[in-house]
Amino acid sequence: MYQKPEEIVVIQFTRRENFTKMEVVTMKNDLDAFNEFVGGYIEVTSAVPNEKKPGEKLHLVSNEEGKVISLEPTIGFAKGQELIDYIAGNAVLLRSNEESDFDSLTDADIDYLMSRYETQGVVTMGEKSYHIHIFNG
Numbered sequence: 001m002y003q004k005p006e007e008i009v010v011i012q013f014t015r016r017e018n019f020t021k022m023e024v025v026t027m028k029n030d031l032d033a034f035n036e037f038v039g040g041y042i043e044v045t046s047a048v049p050n051e052k053k054p055g056e057k058l059h060l061v062s063n064e065e066g067k068v069i070s071l072e073p074t075i076g077f078a079k080g081q082e083l084i085d086y087i088a089g090n091a092v093l094l095r096s097n098e099e100s101d102f103d104s105l106t107d108a109d110i111d112y113l114m115s116r117y118e119t120q121g122v123v124t125m126g127e128k129s130y131h132i133h134i135f136n137g
Contacts, residue, residue, distance in 0.1 A: 009105050010092045013090060018131060043064035060092070
């Protein structure tokens with residue numbers, strides 16, 4: 001019988017003063033823990049935009065209203081040198097399993113995702129600049 005894992009290994013993006021910290025951590029695997037970490041209701045999207053494999057079971061969890069409530073940016077999505085979109089507020093990269101539950105990232109997932117999100121950049125919004133991680137895809 002399937003038992004949902006109580007804790008999972010994820011990659012977290014957290015705002016710190018003037019930069020975004022990216023780290024691999026173990027996190028409690030329940031909705032309340034995710035809501036608390038992102039500071040509101042969660043939105044689940046693909047961790048690897050426009051890619052079916054290996055990203056089809058890899059997800060990005062963020063605050064669904066992060067931009068609306070003016071959370072600071074943590075992740076940018078770029079095409080070449082152009083910033084296309086961004087995630088506002090804390091975020092988590094994780095995988096789903098066959099039961100569609102959140103699950104731990106594998107070592108291969110971590111290596112792959114760290115390589116896709118490792119670039120750092122500065123985005124200016126209004127009069128303020130933010131150091132963020134950039135997904136270039």
